[in-house]
Amino acid sequence: MLQNAFKNYEKTIMRPVIGLTLDSQDEGGGYSAMPWYALRQNYCHAVHQAGGLPLLLPHYPEEAAHYADRLDGLIVTGGDFDLDPRLYGESTIHERVTIKHRRTQFEWALVEAMLRQDKPVLGICGGQQLLAVILGATLIQHIPDALPSALAHEQPNPRTESGHAVTVVPDSLLFNIVQKKTLHVNSAHHQAVRSVPDTLIVNAFAPDGIIEGIEAPRYRFCLGVQWHPEYHVDSADGRLFDSLIQAATA
Secondary structure (H helix, E strand, C coil), X not given: XXXXXXXXXXXXXXXXXXXXXXXXXXXXXXCECCCEEECCHHHHHHHHHCCCEEEEECCCHHHXXXXXXXXXXXXECCCCCECCHHHHCXXXXXXXXXXXXXXXXXXXXXXXXXXXXXXXXEEECHHHHHHHHHCCCEEECCHHHHXXXXXXXXXXXXXXXXXXXXXXXXXXXXXXXXXXXXXXXXXXXXXEEEECCCCCEEEEECCCCCEEEXXXXXXXXXXXXXXXXXXXXXXXXXXXXXXHHHHHHC
């Protein structure tokens, strides 16, 4: 009885451990002349502010199951790269596509390991695209070519400002979290989800019809958004991190 009481007390006072995937550059350049990992501070701040303990994850695909055992939740972050189109059944690669095989291999293995344990996963921007493809979706390789009349999803104004609005689908997990029909979001992507299987729900759209969010109801918390809520552009962005933390402590 005392042991159970201690465990409940420990769970109450300890922050849940939330893994954050890192960007990387194997050849060096930019941040360092040597190969590096990096992540913007606002990802970590958003997790900590919501009550989580952020933990940054180096790319060791063979350790995915061990990471998943130790994590209470996962955020798959964005980055200036794309998934290999062959992962969603396409044989040609658009000239704008940049691939980071090691990062994708690691994130793919880690997401699968987390979902096997039904632990909460939040995909942000490119992380949403990865999550969608793992769950059977396909992607648009380059929005301006596929939809010439589309909005500027690589917005010219700063990422700390809104690029466009999105409409949130009622009766979705996303709507239950943000409690708003319209969000004003930043936009930093040239790809997007093209189609989803019946097992996924599209929970948000841009005015031009581009898919802005997906979720998988067969899991406790499996959610992806195309924008970057860690910037807190919309007043509801912080609720995404709050909900992830709540799911991680359930």
